[in-house]
Amino acid sequence: MSKDSVKLLNFWPSMFGLRVHYALDLKGVSYDYQEESLLNKSKELLEANPIYTKIPVLIHNGKPICESLVIVDYIDIVWPGSHKLLPEDPYEKAVARFWADFGDKKLYDAGNRLIRAMGEEHKKAGEDFKWALMKIDEALGTIAPGKPFFGGDAMNFADVGLAPFICWFKGYQKVGGFVLPGPEEWPNLHKWVDAVNSVDAIKKSTPSPDKVAEFAEVIRKRVLGAA
Amino acid sequence: MSKDSVKLLNFWPSMFGLRVHYALDLKGVSYDYQEESLLNKSKELLEANPIYTKIPVLIHNGKPICESLVIVDYIDIVWPGSHKLLPEDPYEKAVARFWADFGDKKLYDAGNRLIRAMGEEHKKAGEDFKWALMKIDEALGTIAPGKPFFGGDAMNFADVGLAPFICWFKGYQKVGGFVLPGPEEWPNLHKWVDAVNSVDAIKKSTPSPDKVAEFAEVIRKRVLGAA
Numbered sequence: 148m149s150k151d152s153v154k155l156l157n158f159w160p161s162m163f164g165l166r167v168h169y170a171l172d173l174k175g176v177s178y179d180y181q182e183e184s185l186l187n188k189s190k191e192l193l194e195a196n197p198i199y200t201k202i203p204v205l206i207h208n209g210k211p212i213c214e215s216l217v218i219v220d221y222i223d224i225v226w227p228g229s230h231k232l233l234p235e236d237p238y239e240k241a242v243a244r245f246w247a248d249f250g251d252k253k254l255y256d257a258g259n260r261l262i263r264a265m266g267e268e269h270k271k272a273g274e275d276f277k278w279a280l281m282k283i284d285e286a287l288g289t290i291a292p293g294k295p296f297f298g299g300d301a302m303n304f305a306d307v308g309l310a311p312f313i314c315w316f317k318g319y320q321k322v323g324g325f326v327l328p329g330p331e332e333w334p335n336l337h338k339w340v341d342a343v344n345s346v347d348a349i350k351k352s353t354p355s356p357d358k359v360a361e362f363a364e365v366i367r368k369r370v371l372g373a374a
Numbered sequence: 375m376s377k378d379s380v381k382l383l384n385f386w387p388s389m390f391g392l393r394v395h396y397a398l399d400l401k402g403v404s405y406d407y408q409e410e411s412l413l414n415k416s417k418e419l420l421e422a423n424p425i426y427t428k429i430p431v432l433i434h435n436g437k438p439i440c441e442s443l444v445i446v447d448y449i450d451i452v453w454p455g456s457h458k459l460l461p462e463d464p465y466e467k468a469v470a471r472f473w474a475d476f477g478d479k480k481l482y483d484a485g486n487r488l489i490r491a492m493g494e495e496h497k498k499a500g501e502d503f504k505w506a507l508m509k510i511d512e513a514l515g516t517i518a519p520g521k522p523f524f525g526g527d528a529m530n531f532a533d534v535g536l537a538p539f540i541c542w543f544k545g546y547q548k549v550g551g552f553v554l555p556g557p558e559e560w561p562n563l564h565k566w567v568d569a570v571n572s573v574d575a576i577k578k579s580t581p582s583p584d585k586v587a588e589f590a591e592v593i594r595k596r597v598l599g600a601a
Contacts, residue, residue: 198476198509210465217471224464237451238437244444249425282425 153178156192156204158185159354160362162255163215164203165311170222172348173230173302178205216247219307232304240304246286246297247308253279254312261323262367265374273323280327280336283309287335295342302346310343317356318363380405383419383431385412386581387589389482390442391430392538397449399575400457400529405432443474446534459531467531473513473524474535480506481539488550489594492601500550507554507563510536514562522569529573537570544583545590 155171155178157164171178183192183202195204195211205212207225212218223232234240257279260272290305291297297305320326330337343349382398382405384391398405410419410429422431422438432439434452439445450459461467484506487499517532518524524532547553557564570576 199479207465212465212468212472214472214475217468217475220471221464221468224467237448238434238439240451241439241444241448244447245439245441248441248444252426 152206152208154181154206155179156181156183156189156195156206157202158183160315160359161202162250162311162315165314165352166215166307167203167205167218167222168352169302169307169310169349170219170232171226172351173232173307173346174222174226174228175348176222176226216244216251216308219247219304223304230301232298232302232307234298234303242290243297243304246283246290246305249279249282250308250312253282254309258312258315258319261319262363263370269323273325276319276323277325277327281333283339284333284336287339295338297339302343302349306339306343310349311353313340313343314353314356314359315363316340318360321360322363322367379433379435381408381433382406383408383410383416383422383433384429385410387542387586388429389477389538389542392541392579393442393534394430394432394445394449395579396529396534396537396576397446397459398453399578400459400534400573401449401453401455402575403449403453443471443478443535446474446531450531457528459525459529459534461525461530469517470524470531473510473517473532476506476509477535477539480509481536485539485542485546488546489590490597496550500552503546503550504552504554508560510566511560511563514566522565524566529570529576533566533570537576538580540567540570541580541583541586542590543567545587548587549590549594 153171153176155164155167157167157180159182181189181191183189188200191206192202192204193200195206196202196213199213201213203215203218205218205221207221212221219232232243234243254276257272257275260268261276264272287297291299294300296302297309302310316327327333344353380398380403382391382394384394384407386409408416408418410416415427418433419429419431420427422433423429423440426440428440430442430445432445432448434448439448446459459470461470480502484499484502487495488503491499514524518526521527523529524536529537543554554560571580
């Protein structure tokens with residue numbers, strides 16, 4: 148395994164890139180990192196992901212793997228190690244895939260509109276974002292009652308799919324002008340957030356919420372300025 | 375296996391539902407079918423998929439599995455049979471997942487805008503749709519040179535993810551006011567379409583392109599009428 152060449156092309160605040168960081172770090176895989184500029188993408192990125200020309204891309208022994216959840220799936224097969232992300236049971240596996248994908252379908256979508264939308268659509272985005280977190284709170288209570296993670300006592304594929312949004316919560320609240328309910332209303336969610344934030348492999352690559360919030364506000368101001 | 379209870383909740387023209395039909399039929403799995411009305415969804419659907427309240431849902435021995443590619447993945451594990459959809463090799467598996475997902479990200483998205491968008495956005499949707507098919511033509515030539523399917527001589531996960539869009543080609547052309555390039559320009563795509571259409575398991579549940587086109591035109595007219 149020491150002869151493996153593993154490289155991640157990414158842009159630091161990307162929740163999709165963080166999924167790949169988390170999966171690699173939870174497995175203890177060593178890898179090179181290349182920060183990409185979205186305004187001046189490297190030739191390597193354009194060649195590795197000609198369809199979407201987007202980060203993250205994992206390049207493993209010269210072969211590019213694209214799309215964050217596809218990459219996490221790949222990592223889980225190639226480096227099973229002691230920390231398997233996808234459950235063995237087919238139904239539990241489907242549930243983990245469903246909730247990881249929920250990050251794309253609901254959290255990212257609502258978050259993106261919080262940054263880019265105006266008026267009623269912007270207000271609706273805040274409601275959608277809170278709805279999505281409420282559903283995650285409920286799901287944690289149903290899927291892993293009494294446990295900190297979707298994966299029970301350790302993070303699984305669903306946790307890796309959703310955890311990268313945590314460092315965006317502050318920024319989303321700032322650009323959205325709302326405050327998320329606390330642990331009394333969403334006990335499972337807050338327990339999960341605390342548990343995720345205390346995992347060493349997660350701390351390693353997660354940017355500070357302040358820095359992410361600053362980034363979110365810069366983009367929001369640009370959008371407002373152009374409107 | 376004969377004691378398994380397998381039921382598909384679906385709406386007949388859904389490309390997402392067709393993925394599930396195709397996977398089950400390629401495996402030779404027997405299942406019950408329940409047609410849903412999108413305007414009057416069954417209690418069973420609302421309870422089985424409370425997050426999205428959308429078809430398709432596969433209910434296997436009382437447990438609901440949601441999201442079409444998650445369902446196809448589940449089917450491939452539970453009924454491996456003689457026709458495995460996901461390749462064993464991790465890189466080939468990632469490639470198959472990437473192209474199945476491309477159906478959601480590019481074909482469905484552009485197709486949806488062909489039906490619902492106006493003016494420049496509608497024109498752009500037609501260009502995006504043709505671009506996506508051109509990329510599929512190229513990918514087939516790279517991934518499976520000389521072979522009919524992404525899976526080589528038999529359909530794999532990528533084929534199941536993309537094939538349901540074929541019966542929509544006629545409708546998309548009608549509502550988009552364009553004609554797709556022929557086999558001379560897109561040899562791999564047309565060879566793939568012919569190969570898919572000649573598979574018995576595919577013929578079994580694919581609606582006629584005329585019927586799908588009629589459906590697409592009805593929705594388009596409603597959208598135009600409401601604009």
